[in-house]
Amino acid sequence: MNLQEVRKKVNQLLQDYQHYERRVEEEKKLLETSKEDAHAYEQSQSLVQRVAQSLQQKAHEKVASVVSRCLEAVYEEEGYGFEIEFERKRGKTEANLSFTKGGEKMDPLEETAGGVVEVAAFALRLACLVLSKPKRRLFLALDEPFRMVSEEYQPRLRELIETLAEELELQLFIITHDKDLVMGKVIRLT
Secondary structure: OOHHHHHHHHHHHHHHHHHHHHHHHHHHHHHHHHHHHHHHHHHHHHHHHHHHHHHHHHHHHHHHHHHHHHHHHHOOOOOEEEEEEEEEEOOEEEEEEEEEEOOEEEOOOOOOOOOHHHHHHHHHHHHHHHHOOOOOOOEEEEEOOOOOOOHHHHHHHHHHHHHHHHHHOOEEEEEOOOHHHOOOOOOOOO
């Protein structure tokens, strides 16, 4: 290899070195920007999670109060309550619904009788309607919503429905075979 070839090779190596040196500096800047972005993302995510938890708590308070009120009105001696627990699973928030009785949690679908689930389902529909934005006309059409409610609880259920209808200016269209729940304007089909 002659001197000119050596110089050419050295110049090429020097250019390569300078090129890689610039790339390293660019990559360092990108890394720093990425770290800043990651930090900002973590802060944003933390803020969103705090807001979500606050909204979940408010939703729980409002929905649980409506459902618990209905359960307490009908099943006064049993001491039923209602809770919603929010849990993060697989990157999403799940809502677990449960009844309480005597301070103990119960699975709504396994440990209840006397129509408790039906009263809670009615109350959940009512809560959704009452809490909806923008405000809507409060009207519920229900087909045999209380068919599983024991006869002994029907007078309290009737009182609850009348009270809610008056307080909330709620209109109900209920299809029922239960004579104890017949109230208001009645249309009989034979």
